[in-house]
Amino acid sequence: MRPNFHHYNTEMILILSQNGLEPTTNEVIDWLDYFNANYIRINGDDILQNARYSIGMENMIIRLEGVDIHIDEINAVWFRRWTSTNFSEYLDFEGDSRLKQGINEYLKTEYQGASRAFFSLLQNKFWLTDVRKSRMEKYNVLKLASSCGLYVPDTLICNNKDAIKNFSALHNGKIITKPISEVTLFPIDNSSFVPYTTQIEVGEINYERFHPLQIQEAIEKQYEIRAFFILGNIYSMAIFSQDDEKTKQDFRCYNTEFPNRHVPYKLPREIEQNITSLMGLIGLNCGSIDLIKATDDRYIFLEINPVGQFGMTSHPCNYNLEKEVAELLIHEDKR
Amino acid sequence: MLKTKEIVFKLYANCIPVRGAKRSVVCDLQRGDYYLIPNILFEILTDYKESTVDYLADIYGSQHKIDIQAYFDTLQSEGYGFYTDSPENFPDIDMKWQKSSLITNAIVDFNGGIFHNMKDIISQLDEFNCKALQLRFYNLISLNKLSNLLTHLKDSRLTSVSLVLRHDNNQTKDDYIDLKNQHQRITDILIHSCETSSLIFKKDELAVEGIAVIKRTITDHEHCGAISPKYFRINLPMFSESQKHNTCLHRKISIDSKGDIRNCPSMPESFGNIRDTKLREAIRQKSFKKYWDITKDKITVCSDCEFRHICTDCRAYGREENDIYSKPLKCGYDPYSLQWDRKKPNTIKPR
Numbered sequence: 294m295r296p297n298f299h300h301y302n303t304e305m306i307l308i309l310s311q312n313g314l315e316p317t318t319n320e321v322i323d324w325l326d327y328f329n330a331n332y333i334r335i336n337g338d339d340i341l342q343n344a345r346y347s348i349g350m351e352n353m354i355i356r357l358e359g360v361d362i363h364i365d366e367i368n369a370v371w372f373r374r375w376t377s378t379n380f381s382e383y384l385d386f387e388g389d390s391r392l393k394q395g396i397n398e399y400l401k402t403e404y405q406g407a408s409r410a411f412f413s414l415l416q417n418k419f420w421l422t423d424v425r426k427s428r429m430e431k432y433n434v435l436k437l438a439s440s441c442g443l444y445v446p447d448t449l450i451c452n453n454k455d456a457i458k459n460f461s462a463l464h465n466g467k468i469i470t471k472p473i474s475e476v477t478l479f480p481i482d483n484s485s486f487v488p489y490t491t492q493i494e495v496g497e498i499n500y501e502r503f504h505p506l507q508i509q510e511a512i513e514k515q516y517e518i519r520a521f522f523i524l525g526n527i528y529s530m531a532i533f534s535q536d537d538e539k540t541k542q543d544f545r546c547y548n549t550e551f552p553n554r555h556v557p558y559k560l561p562r563e564i565e566q567n568i569t570s571l572m573g574l575i576g577l578n579c580g581s582i583d584l585i586k587a588t589d590d591r592y593i594f595l596e597i598n599p600v601g602q603f604g605m606t607s608h609p610c611n612y613n614l615e616k617e618v619a620e621l622l623i624h625e626d627k628r
Numbered sequence: 629m630l631k632t633k634e635i636v637f638k639l640y641a642n643c644i645p646v647r648g649a650k651r652s653v654v655c656d657l658q659r660g661d662y663y664l665i666p667n668i669l670f671e672i673l674t675d676y677k678e679s680t681v682d683y684l685a686d687i688y689g690s691q692h693k694i695d696i697q698a699y700f701d702t703l704q705s706e707g708y709g710f711y712t713d714s715p716e717n718f719p720d721i722d723m724k725w726q727k728s729s730l731i732t733n734a735i736v737d738f739n740g741g742i743f744h745n746m747k748d749i750i751s752q753l754d755e756f757n758c759k760a761l762q763l764r765f766y767n768l769i770s771l772n773k774l775s776n777l778l779t780h781l782k783d784s785r786l787t788s789v790s791l792v793l794r795h796d797n798n799q800t801k802d803d804y805i806d807l808k809n810q811h812q813r814i815t816d817i818l819i820h821s822c823e824t825s826s827l828i829f830k831k832d833e834l835a836v837e838g839i840a841v842i843k844r845t846i847t848d849h850e851h852c853g854a855i856s857p858k859y860f861r862i863n864l865p866m867f868s869e870s871q872k873h874n875t876c877l878h879r880k881i882s883i884d885s886k887g888d889i890r891n892c893p894s895m896p897e898s899f900g901n902i903r904d905t906k907l908r909e910a911i912r913q914k915s916f917k918k919y920w921d922i923t924k925d926k927i928t929v930c931s932d933c934e935f936r937h938i939c940t941d942c943r944a945y946g947r948e949e950n951d952i953y954s955k956p957l958k959c960g961y962d963p964y965s966l967q968w969d970r971k972k973p974n975t976i977k978p979r
Contacts, residue, residue, distance in 0.1 A: 320728070323728035323729070323757055323785075324728045326728070326757060327728040327729075327730075327757070531717075531718065533640075533710070552658065552659065554640045554642070554658065554707075555642070555658065556640050556641040556642060556718060556721075557641055557718070557719050557720070557721055557722075558717055558718060558719075559716070559717050559718075559719050560717070561717075608864075609642065609658065609864070610641075610721060611721050611722050611723070611724070611864060611868060612722075613724070613726050615728075616726060616728070
């Protein structure tokens, strides 16, 4: 990090991010430098390692790489991400593994508490993605999306085979399962398991009762849409992950040899308005929205990722979103 | 105003047709390849964009309906386009080129004699947020010395470094691979003057390591400027930059083996020596950017070439010695006869 800091300036952008694998943060910072903006970047890991801080009731002092951060100077906060620390290995010592796990869980909770106190002192600043709104309850978001006029997949959370059987019958046996909450990676040896969206055959279920599970109707898609929402502007991209319905019969096998096409997309105005009201309802001013264009031409809302990598939309469509984010932060910082 | 939904053919927005004198090409900016098409199809895809086959049959005559349909079906099966009843949802890609780097790429040449202070040069390049650097060594440099020099990259904003090295008979292929592994920013190494078989890479090994070996000796900057399909760069940053800028010299800076600061080492104009001139002072001189906006559309012959937005340019070696708009000397392609001249690029002399 190269702190760009002037003592007598009262304009300062605070970037909250994470260490490593953060190309998007770096690209936005390149633009902030290009415009000679003042910014400071704190990674979640700094709170554990590099920074010295004291957070009082009214103020705080954070010293990072020899630079003091004064909260009064900060006008705009960009919440990108926060930490990449794996707490299960954070504190290692000889002894009972349950004790170790318990202590690490506790340390993690304490760290999160400290982070929230830090965020709380910043709550009156302009936030691009308010950290307090950044944890999504996916089920809730589906209900809100539906109330905003968006189609959502019929969804069931259950723990028994009978419920799945009934739900499956409603949807001609075409159902999928995906995580109720965030997708977690399970590392094993040199790779990892990912609980991904999977088709379900009722006949293959061997148990009557099980751990909570989310079931959705399977939706046949023409293509997927990734929409990046930022302060009322929407930049969309179509992903041809499935060939066009009209050509699927002939060219399906052939086309799997090629990477999916990623091209700019313009959502109908009505869908954009629905998305805008949904974001307003949740209190998010920025985020990536996943949709499907179904074979029956409906737009189906799937989920919102408040801190998604927008580079994957920005680069193929030449949207220059990194520049737009930088300009917006500078604008809000100077207000 | 309700109109019935008609099915039309559309190229994917990252498959862009470019017209040449005798034929056209679809540049696939996502997959990085190109596909030749006749000019009549270019016309159908651009002048009559998003028209139904029936409408096109009215324009070109109903006897051609089958051919037009076959054109579209082929483009679709090759994966360049699709049929849709809602073309209005699929806008073109905005071709505005924007980069946060005042200089995007730099070349530094070494030829014995002066050994540049790379620590200083790299910190000056960081001021521009320069991302790519090429270091070219015409004389021997020990890998140790080179490795020391590359440690200055560690905290820099450069993301990729390309090396041109003279082969040292004391080095094995593992030495070169180690060098590349030690310095993550190295994207590719070209080893020249390699007469011996001591450096045999298996073909697939080459591709994995990004290392190429040639017998020919590269003695100075005059080796540069060759134009060939193998140097085509078919991607969105290149294609969009080429719309308004020169595809070699735009936002480039170089330091030649004597320390002279130039747009490119092969260009005649010098803007001071790195001994006493800062790079930022050099680029501030008005004529430093003289060639930056010479697009292929302004260059003789190139303006009629279907490859003009995927090919790198060269303003250092031209067909006509005193014409800055003349075709690159080392390009053997004639877009009027569609022939490639097989002569070795470096044997071609200007008129």
